[in-house]
Amino acid sequence: MLMHDSGYDSYQQVNLDAQAASATPHQLVLMLIDGLLDELVRVKGHISAKRLAEKGEGINKCMNILIGLDSALDIDNGGEIAANLHDLYDFIQTELFRASVNNDNARIETAEQVITTIREGWEGFGKHA
Incomplete structure (x- = not known):
């Protein structure tokens, strides 16, 4: 029987927590987008393999990340870009x-394309900020 929480998984979580703790707001957005892209890949696999419960969990994670990204927007001061x-x-x-x-x-692939374009914009913004 495989353990769901292996030592490697624990290490990855600690590493991610450490990165998040020292990240700038710009880096945090990129981390969230990367997490979203990773989860989208998993969701496609779940759909292909007809693992519907896991698909639902993955979609839920993606929605939560999107809600987090959206809630971080400053609609009042962010102008057209935030909108x-x-x-x-x-x-x-x-x-x-x-x-x-x-x-x-x-x-899912359409969503991946859109979020990848957004990520490229954020990455480019970070190089010029």
Whole structure:
């Protein structure tokens, strides 16, 4: 029987916690986006393998990350960029909901493409900030 919480998993969590503790807000956003992208890959695997409970858990994690990213936006002072990010996060959530209902990996791939584009923008912003 395999243990769900191996020593490696514990090490990864401690490493992630340490990175988050010392990260700038910009780095935290990138970490969240990377976590979202990683989870989207897992969700596609769950859909393909018809592991519906795990798919649901993964979609839920993705939604929570998107809610966190959206709640960090300063809509009042962020102008058009914040409004556009809000709309994109909303679009991704809608795609994930539809993907979950229909077990549709094409919608997961659309979400991946959009979030990858957002990540590239954040990464570019960090190089110029």
